[in-house]
Amino acid sequence: MEKMNRPFTFFGGKGGTGKTTCSAAYAAMLARRGCKTLLVSTDPAHSLSDIVGAALDNTVRPIRENLWGIEIDAAEEARRYIGEIQDKMLAIVSPVIVDEIKQQMEIAYTSPGSEEAAIFDKFVELMDTLGNPYEAVVFDTAPTGHTLRLLSLPKILGAWIENLIAKRRKSVALFEMVGKFDKDLMKRAVNDPVIESLTRRQQRFERSRAYLTNPEASAFFFVLNAERMPILETARAVELLEKFGISVGGLVVNRIIPPEAGDFFADRLAAQEEYLQEIERRFGGRKILRLPLLRSDVRGMEQVGAVADLMESLSL
Amino acid sequence: MHERWTGKLKKAWGAVWEFVWLFVFGTFLDKRTAAIRKEAWDMNDNVMLLLFGDYLGLPNPVSYYTLEILPYLAEDMLPWQRRIMNRQSVVAEKAAQYDFT
Numbered sequence: 188m189e190k191m192n193r194p195f196t197f198f199g200g201k202g203g204t205g206k207t208t209c210s211a212a213y214a215a216m217l218a219r220r221g222c223k224t225l226l227v228s229t230d231p232a233h234s235l236s237d238i239v240g241a242a243l244d245n246t247v248r249p250i251r252e253n254l255w256g257i258e259i260d261a262a263e264e265a266r267r268y269i270g271e272i273q274d275k276m277l278a279i280v281s282p283v284i285v286d287e288i289k290q291q292m293e294i295a296y297t298s299p300g301s302e303e304a305a306i307f308d309k310f311v312e313l314m315d316t317l318g319n320p321y322e323a324v325v326f327d328t329a330p331t332g333h334t335l336r337l338l339s340l341p342k343i344l345g346a347w348i349e350n351l352i353a354k355r356r357k358s359v360a361l362f363e364m365v366g367k368f369d370k371d372l373m374k375r376a377v378n379d380p381v382i383e384s385l386t387r388r389q390q391r392f393e394r395s396r397a398y399l400t401n402p403e404a405s406a407f408f409f410v411l412n413a414e415r416m417p418i419l420e421t422a423r424a425v426e427l428l429e430k431f432g433i434s435v436g437g438l439v440v441n442r443i444i445p446p447e448a449g450d451f452f453a454d455r456l457a458a459q460e461e462y463l464q465e466i467e468r469r470f471g472g473r474k475i476l477r478l479p480l481l482r483s484d485v486r487g488m489e490q491v492g493a494v495a496d497l498m499e500s501l502s503l
Numbered sequence: 504m505h506e507r508w509t510g511k512l513k514k515a516w517g518a519v520w521e522f523v524w525l526f527v528f529g530t531f532l533d534k535r536t537a538a539i540r541k542e543a544w545d546m547n548d549n550v551m552l553l554l555f556g557d558y559l560g561l562p563n564p565v566s567y568y569t570l571e572i573l574p575y576l577a578e579d580m581l582p583w584q585r586r587i588m589n590r591q592s593v594v595a596e597k598a599a600q601y602d603f604t
Binding site for chain 2 (some may be wrong): 272278305347350456
């Protein structure tokens with residue numbers, strides 16, 4: 188068997204369906220096969236440390252042989268990013284101006300979407316490190332809406348930045364025209380750092396889009412339970428991701444009540460059977476992995492390994 | 504003695520040349536380039552608006568990413584904000600560009 192099917196695997200879905208467990212089990216499975224795997228959690232409410240039984244934080248830490256983990260701290264990433272900009276600003280403009288526009292920086296820092304943007308930056312950074320030493324990266328993403336926004340960023344922003352670069356080019360060209368008679372204006376036209384910076388950003392989006400839309404490079408798996416709401420939400424999410432050209436690898440139906448559960452679950456079992464059929468109907472043709480409800484919560488690598496055994500049965 | 508005279512001559516020549524240049528610039532060039540210059544600044548303002556519209560209350564989905572451009576445009580920031588907040592009439596602004604005389 189091959190060590191892995193693709194370098195990047197994402198697990199997403201509604202909160203509480205067992206995304207983190209599934210991604211940990213999948214990563215453990217890859218690591219067991221001798222594939223150097225990095226497990227990334229982007230959920231603001233981190234539970235990865237709990238599940239793998241190791242203290243993880245914002246830097247990559249080893250969990251066991253061939254397996255590393257990181258819990259992205261969006262707030263810290265954003266702080267670091269803003270700090271870098273402030274340093275750069277102090278080097279370029281006078282401290283008086285820096286002081287005056289400090290307020291603007293605060294606005295950007297607290298604006299909605301800044302955490303998503305910070306996480307996305309880290310995503311691309313981690314994806315770029317592929318090959319040294321990780322051969323595979325498994326992402327445990329935040330609940331659905333948040334994730335979709337994150338993954339739709341490259342397409343939307345790519346077009347926006349293109350437009351912006353074109354406008355800036357035009358304005359610089361105009362400055363160049365009048366700059367012949369005005370040295371101050373000429374200074375604006377040569378080596379424009381704004382276009383350079385925007386182009387770098389654009390290339391970054393392009394790269395992440397290339398990763399995300401290539402089914403050989405990445406795939407997205409939805410974790411859901413056999414219940415009504417998760418099915419509807421997953422259907423919506425699958426549709427959206429496909430609209431953005433991100434390949435959906437398949438579904439993991441988690442916490443299936445086993446038939447031997449007893450009388451108490453009899454009604455639920457009947458309803459579940461219906462929902463399982465609906466899942467089959469809606470998402471037929473995709474890989475669907477069924478995981479049973481376990482006797483206890485998954486904690487520690489032993490138990491994660493047990494789930495990994497179940498995953499092995501279907502090569503995701 | 505000789506050096507002092509050449510120095511003075513150079514200075515005088517510089518003043519004359521500057522006068523001639525300013526005369527030519529003011530009479531023939533400045534007015535002709537004013538329209539382009541105005542257009543360049545307008546375009547620049549538009550770029551600023553796209554980049555930093557959220558400081559004026561226009562939501563910008565990517566204000567986090569445009570922040571990295573701020574250091575290069577920080578000097579323009581406050582004048583731009585003043586300009587854009589004080590705009591009275593766009594029509595009058597455009598009309599001012601044309602030379603009706």
